[in-house]
Amino acid sequence: KITNEIISAIEAGAADFEMPWHRQAEAGLPRNPATKKLYRGVNTLALWIIRRKAGFASSYWASYLQWKSLGAQVRQGEKGATIVFYQRKEEDEDTEEDNQNQARAVIRYSHVFNGDQVDGWTANETSGEASHQKYSKAVGFINSLQSDIRHGSDTAYYSPALDCIYMPNQSVFRDTKSGSAVEGYYAVLFHEHVHWSGHPSRLKRDLSGRFGSSAYAMEELVAELGASFLCATLGINTYPRSDHAAYIASWLQVLKEHKTAIFAASSAASAASMYLESLVAESSLEKTA
Secondary structure, X not given: OHHHHHHHHHHHHHHHOOOOOOOOOOOOOOEOOOOOOEOOOHHHHHHHHHHHHHOOOOOEEEOHHHHHHOOOEEOOOOOOEEEEEEEEEEEEEEOXXXXXXXXXXXXXXXXXXXXXXXXXOOOOOOOOOOHHHHHHHHHHHHHHHOOOEEEOOOOOEXXXXXXXXXXOOHHHOOOOOOOOHHHHHHHHHHHHHHHHHOOOOOOOOOOOOOOOOHXXXXXXXXXXXXXXXXXXXXXXXXXXXXXXXXXXXXXXXHHHHOOOHHHHHHHHHHHHHHHHHHHHHHHHHHHHO
């Protein structure tokens, strides 16, 4: 169900390259008001799609019982959004030597409701930061990673062999009808840093895919999703790009053939964004120590 919803959202925006993870800065990462935790992986993407489709303003999602614990009531007739989570399950496994309890992760699903679907609760959502503040945070974020960025290239790409990122100069980026030049620059820079996170010395993703292959298309999807997660955290919008045309058909083909592909890509993207965030946090601690 979740995969089909995501496929439909990609297909709906394919004509103008509008993907379901674009323009999500205002939404930010969806969060649970009861647990205070962010939704990650495929749940982020699924809840973004439903939020936009339904026109919800809130970025908060919780189960019926969780809303009840907060003194709120889901309105009658409201439909919940499906999310998934992994639950560790103990099971007995007979071996030649002895019996051992083996734990495995079992996928489960639940339903959550948006803050706009409940009565008796009001979010303390703050207004967005000023542009100069979020861009200043983006600069600090990138500098903390201490990656090798080489400006002046005609195109943006990451070289696994040299472990460096090639970028056009920021002055090359232009405002468009879709968004600002500065947001476009940082969206691309975060995209390349998600690729950078996959280096063997870091998260060890397979970066050997060639252009046109399914592996290459999926790594591009990981980078796109990872960049969108980082941008949403920092309040920066990602926008449609015409160069997505080379990947959209491949993304759709893989997602239709392998129903768990979007789960794997979203999980890898979340792992990448959280890894980069952890490097920035470590750098900040070192500076204050």
